[in-house]
Amino acid sequence: MFNMGVKYIFRLDDVNPSMNWNEFHRYINLFKKYNIKPLIGVIPDNQDKEIKKYEFNDNFWKIIKDLVDSKVVDISQHGYQHQLFPTSIQSPHSIGVFSKKSEFSGLSRQEQYDKILKGKNIMKEYGVESDIWMSPAHTLDNSTIEVLVDLGFKIITDGSGLFPFKSEKMLFVPQQFERPRRMPIGVITFCIHTNNSSDILYQDTEKLLESSSNDCISIRDVKVGKGKLGYYFINKLFQFFLIKIRSIKLLILDIRL
Numbered sequence: 001m002f003n004m005g006v007k008y009i010f011r012l013d014d015v016n017p018s019m020n021w022n023e024f025h026r027y028i029n030l031f032k033k034y035n036i037k038p039l040i041g042v043i044p045d046n047q048d049k050e051i052k053k054y055e056f057n058d059n060f061w062k063i064i065k066d067l068v069d070s071k072v073v074d075i076s077q078h079g080y081q082h083q084l085f086p087t088s089i090q091s092p093h094s095i096g097v098f099s100k101k102s103e104f105s106g107l108s109r110q111e112q113y114d115k116i117l118k119g120k121n122i123m124k125e126y127g128v129e130s131d132i133w134m135s136p137a138h139t140l141d142n143s144t145i146e147v148l149v150d151l152g153f154k155i156i157t158d159g160s161g162l163f164p165f166k167s168e169k170m171l172f173v174p175q176q177f178e179r180p181r182r183m184p185i186g187v188i189t190f191c192i193h194t195n196n197s198s199d200i201l202y203q204d205t206e207k208l209l210e211s212s213s214n215d216c217i218s219i220r221d222v223k224v225g226k227g228k229l230g231y232y233f234i235n236k237l238f239q240f241f242l243i244k245i246r247s248i249k250l251l252i253l254d255i256r257l
């Protein structure tokens with residue numbers, strides 16, 4: 001049946017050995033308190049100076065593996081080195097239609113394959129390989145999706161819409177907002193950058209966990225049920241408004257509902 005409820009998923013981006021560890025642990029402890037499993041996006045070999053501003057932690061992979069093994073988090077591969085370059089090539093599914101940077105979009109299929117495989121092998125070496133993909137800057141193109149399918153990925157945490165959808169053998173779980181807020185319908189993923197979090201962001205996260213913990217799910221709980229056509233039209237409608245609203249640079253979507 002077509003079910004118009006709401007579910008919330010949290011993801012923590014840019015997890016790397018030189019991240020803001022205090023903020024990372026602060027959020028992990030918050031999710032633990034409410035027994036909610038967030039998705040973390042781990043960069044296999046981070047080379048992006050913008051997000052390695054803190055002291056390098058030698059225990060990185062052990063800490064990550066412990067979190068995964070103790071089922072505190074789900075893990076995804078967040079690109080390879082997070083080195084972004086300017087590009088305007090995008091998959092129609094990409095929510096990053098407004099992002100002009102990517103680690104992959106526009107590269108040849110072979111180049112993308114090599115990079116993604118290198119990242120995947122690093123994660124495998126440390127025992128935290130994942131079939132969930134999180135694209136740096138939310139950007140990917142059609143070749144990225146083909147390569148991800150070839151390499152055994154099953155879920156992409158991104159895509160444009162209010163509800164998850166299947167396409168090209170992949171489950172897309174759209175990511176819509178950064179700041180947690182209540183919504184009337186949808187499967188809503190909030191993307192939290194713990195490196196530059198703020199007290200307000202933390203408080204908004206806790207507020208939502210407090211009021212709606214029964215509606216918070218793990219990304220692995222996502223299922224695409226019946227009523228595909230209904231979801232399809234809602235996603236199209238959402239895309240239309242998202243593009244309209246963002247293109248005239250209004251921040252209507254950032255008003256708390």
Ligand SMILES: [Zn+2]
Nearest residue numbers: 013014136137
């Ligand atoms: Zn990132």
